[in-house]
Amino acid sequence: MSRSWQSRAWxxxxxxxxxxxxxxxxxxPIWWMFVVSMRTRVELFGRPNLMLNRLYLENYSNVxxxxxxxxxxxxxLVVSTANALLVMILALLxxxxxxxxxxxxxxxxxxxxxxxxxxxxxxxxxxxxIMFTRTFRLGDWTLFDTQLGLILLYCVFNLxxxxxxxxxxxxxxPIELDDAAMIDGAGLWGVLRHVIxxxxxxxxxxxxxxxxxxxxxxxxxxxxxxxxVARTITTALAEFVTVTGTNWGELxxxxxxxLVPSAIIVIFAQRYIxxxxxxxxxxx
Amino acid sequence: MRNPRVGWALxxxxxxxxxxxxxxxxxxxxxVGFFDWNVFAAEDGLRFNGLDNFRRLVFDELxxxxxxxxxxxxxFAIASEIVLGFALAQMxxxxxxxxxxxxxxxxFPLMVAPIAVGAxxxxxxxxxxxxxxxxxxxxxxxxxxxxxxPDQALMTSVIMDIWHWTPFVTLTMLAxxxxxxxxxxxxxxxxGANRLxxxxxxxxxxxxxxxxxxxxxRIMDAIRTVDEVWMLAGGGPGTRFTGIYIWRVTSPAAxxxxxxxxxxxxxxxxxxxxxxxxxxxxISGRRKGEVE
Numbered sequence: 001m002s003r004s005w006q007s008r009a010w011x012x013x014x015x016x017x018x019x020x021x022x023x024x025x026x027x028x029p030i031w032w033m034f035v036v037s038m039r040t041r042v043e044l045f046g047r048p049n050l051m052l053n054r055l056y057l058e059n060y061s062n063v064x065x066x067x068x069x070x071x072x073x074x075x076x077l078v079v080s081t082a083n084a085l086l087v088m089i090l091a092l093l094x095x096x097x098x099x100x101x102x103x104x105x106x107x108x109x110x111x112x113x114x115x116x117x118x119x120x121x122x123x124x125x126x127x128x129x130i131m132f133t134r135t136f137r138l139g140d141w142t143l144f145d146t147q148l149g150l151i152l153l154y155c156v157f158n159l160x161x162x163x164x165x166x167x168x169x170x171x172x173x174p175i176e177l178d179d180a181a182m183i184d185g186a187g188l189w190g191v192l193r194h195v196i197x198x199x200x201x202x203x204x205x206x207x208x209x210x211x212x213x214x215x216x217x218x219x220x221x222x223x224x225x226x227x228x229v230a231r232t233i234t235t236a237l238a239e240f241v242t243v244t245g246t247n248w249g250e251l252x253x254x255x256x257x258x259l260v261p262s263a264i265i266v267i268f269a270q271r272y273i274x275x276x277x278x279x280x281x282x283x284x
Numbered sequence: 285m286r287n288p289r290v291g292w293a294l295x296x297x298x299x300x301x302x303x304x305x306x307x308x309x310x311x312x313x314x315x316v317g318f319f320d321w322n323v324f325a326a327e328d329g330l331r332f333n334g335l336d337n338f339r340r341l342v343f344d345e346l347x348x349x350x351x352x353x354x355x356x357x358x359x360f361a362i363a364s365e366i367v368l369g370f371a372l373a374q375m376x377x378x379x380x381x382x383x384x385x386x387x388x389x390x391x392f393p394l395m396v397a398p399i400a401v402g403a404x405x406x407x408x409x410x411x412x413x414x415x416x417x418x419x420x421x422x423x424x425x426x427x428x429x430x431x432x433x434p435d436q437a438l439m440t441s442v443i444m445d446i447w448h449w450t451p452f453v454t455l456t457m458l459a460x461x462x463x464x465x466x467x468x469x470x471x472x473x474x475x476g477a478n479r480l481x482x483x484x485x486x487x488x489x490x491x492x493x494x495x496x497x498x499x500x501x502r503i504m505d506a507i508r509t510v511d512e513v514w515m516l517a518g519g520g521p522g523t524r525f526t527g528i529y530i531w532r533v534t535s536p537a538a539x540x541x542x543x544x545x546x547x548x549x550x551x552x553x554x555x556x557x558x559x560x561x562x563x564x565x566x567i568s569g570r571r572k573g574e575v576e
Contacts, residue, residue, distance in 0.1 A: 012380065019386045022372070026389055029404045029447065032415060036407050048415035094298040101291025113298070116306040120508035120556070123549030126542055127309035127316075156306040159298055188290065217397035219511045234399045238515060241406070248407060255403045262395035270388050273395070274455050 030259070037252035044248060059253035069236060069254070076216055076233040079147050083154045084212040088204055090155070091162035092170075096196060098163075099170045100178065110167065117160035121220050128153065132225050145226045153221055158211040169203035170196065206272045209265055216261055233258050317547040337547035347548065351555070357438060358506040361445040362499060368446065369453025369498075376458050394451045402515020405444045409516075430517055441513050445506065453498055460494030461487075500560055507556050 028050075036044065038056050063069055094113070098106050129144075136143035143149040173196060181191045197204070219234040226235070237258065240251045265273065320333040341347055376387060393401070409416045409430055417428040430437040464487060472482050488495075 015375065015378070015380055016382075018375065019382075023386060023389050026393060026447070029408055030392075033404050033407050036413075044413045046413070048413060048418045050415065090298045090301070093294040097291040097294035101286050101288050101294075103288055103291050103295070109295070109299075113302060116302050118504055118556075119306065119310065120504075120549075120552065122508060122510055123313060123553060124309035126545055126549075127312035128305070130312075131305075131308070152301060153305050155301045159302060163298070213395055217395075217399075219397070219399045234397055234511075237397075237399050237403055241515065248410070248413075251403060252407060255400045258397055258400050262397070263392070266388060266392050266395050270384075270391060273391070274459075 033252045033255055036248055037256050039249055041247065041249060059247075059249040060257075063250050063253045063257065069233075072231050072233045072236045073257075075147060075230055079150045079154070079230075079232060080212045080215040082147070082151045083158060083215040084208045086151060087155060087158045087162050087211040088208045091159055091166050091207060092192070092196070092200070092204065094159075094163055095166040095170045096192065098167060100175065110163070113163050114160045117157050117164075119156075121157075125220070125224050128221070129224060145228065145230050147230045149225060150215075150222060150230060150232070153225065154211075154215045154218060158214055161214075162207040162211060165207055166200065166203055169200045173199045202272065205269075209269055209272065213262060213265060216258075313546045313549045313553075316543050317550045319543040320541070333543070337544050338551065340544065341547055341551060353438060354507060357441060357445070357509070358503060360439075360442045361449070361506055362502045364442070364446050365450045365453045365502065366495070366499065369450050370457050372450070372454040373457035373461055376454070377461055390454065391451050393448050394455075396448070398448070398509075398511035399515050401444060401448050402512040405440065405447075405512070405516050409440055437517050441509075441516060444512055444516060445509065448512065449502065449505070453502070456494055456498045457491070460491050464490045496564065499563060503560055503563070504556060507552070507559075 032050065035050065035052055037059050038052060038054070040056060040058070043053070043056075097103065098110055103109065132144040132149055133142055136149075143152075177195050177199075178191050181195050186194060217234065218232075219238065222232040223235045223238060226232070233254075237251065237254055240246055240254065317337060318332060318334060320336065372390070376383065396404075408414050409428070411417050411429055411431070420426040420428045428436060430440050468486050468490075469482060472486050477485065
């Protein structure tokens with residue numbers, strides 16, 4: 001009796017020791033960045049000190065009052081939000097079509113839609129650059145360096161993911177509900193509004209949140225397909241690292257700012273994210 | 285009753301966007317890879333040169349070394365992530381108070397922008413004030429400088445990738461583990477199987493599809509890793525670690541000659557597919573001549 005109690009106690013203790021250790025491994029790198037963001041240039045050098053000496057907020061105020069950074073920030077917010085909304089709408093329509101209509105070769109279409117996500121972005125930089133600067137132009141206006149360009153482009157990796165996720169959700173809604181609504185005189189929009197959207201709401205929310213964060217985090221396209229006007233916050237981070245000395249404090253402060261949405265989402269919507277990320281791997 | 289035309293109309297915006305921004309670039313790379321198209325050449329335009337780009341590519345030492353590095357990076361990172369992620373998932377199947385808090389913290393790196401992950405790790409390893417070189421030197425008398433030693437740069441990138449992506453493996457494994465039915469495990473225990481045997485003969489076969497999908501997703505992501513590594517090691521003097529895509533983005537040869545650049549993209553796509561396919565055969569355990 002006492003022995004099993006002892007071994008269970010040891011089990012509990014070792015579990016906690018292990019998880020505290022893992023948590024430290026996860027958090028120390030982020031904590032170090034936070035510490036760096038709270039230091040002046042001079043304080044940084046010398047023996048690395050993991051403790052926070054004082055609250056020094058000048059790096060943050062420098063970054064946040066910088067007009068270029070404000071523009072980057074606005075761009076990121078606009079692009080991510082517009083892209084997430086667009087993806088939610090288009091993916092819902094597409095999955096509804098794939099799930100309810102007998103379209104020729106719809107399984108192939110579904111599979112093709114999904115494969116779009118597998119493409120390595122760097123491989124397509126060049127054609128996209130040419131497309132943005134030369135193909136899409138009206139007089140002086142080109143798609144290059146516009147928020148619209150990024151919003152549309154991010155659909156390429158967000159839409160497949162969203163359709164993959166929503167397909168299962170929409171398939172799970174009994175078709176009899178659609179039929180009942182139609183008999184009551186609802187048209188297509190009526191069915192979507194009163195049957196599909198309310199029932200698919202959690203799935204739609206996951207889709208929206210994850211699309212938003214993917215768009216917010218994206219760097220490669222944003223760096224290469226914008227120049228001044230439509231640059232996003234991730235490109236600002238990369239631009240900060242220069243050959244001729246970098247202000248590490250401000251870089252850290254800026255990185256901390258980009259982490260804020262991720263932190264909020266992880267804390268408040270963790271369950272849904274887990275569902276969204278593991279959905280594909282576990283289904284099938 | 286349901287008119288397919290309405291279905292196509294609903295699907296069309298998605299199809300149009302993906303055809304323009306997803307499919308067209310692919311076709312472009314496919315075609316231009318067989319042409320000589322140097323933007324700085326005297327005469328403008330494309331010149332067909334068959335497989336010359338690919339011939340040049342297989343003798344390009346810089347390209348070959350970056351392929352080797354990418355494969356080493358992917359193998360080290362993914363193998364560690366699978367083992368670690370599985371162990372963590374196994375520990376999360378048990379219930380203990382505070383589990384959800386640990387899980388939330390563990391999930392956090394997944395949501396961090398790759399470019400910020402690069403920044404975080406750069407701050408850790410930077411010579412002068414980063415704690416990692418300092419303490420390695422103080423405690424182990426080890427000179428750590430990723431700008432000077434390519435191997436250290438590679439290992440740092442691997443560790444960074446493990447930090448960033450292990451949570452993903454943990455989550456998929458956890459979902460896989462919790463979908464395993466209890467009866468076979470219990471039965472095996474009744475039959476006298478030890479823990480290792482239960483794992484090998486019961487858990488692993490059930491987990492195989494999840495494992496396979498996870499590894500595929502990780503391979504595709506690892507091969508195209510650019511942002512983090514670029515932020516970690518690039519942007520300054522002494523850049524030594526270059527994965528394929530970093531090489532593709534930064535190499536003057538590949539960025540001036542658009543045809544050559546396209547052939548690099550093609551070859552890498554092809555390598556990705558072959559790698560995934562080989563792995564599929566290996567894991568799914570389908571032997572020669574065996575019929576589904």
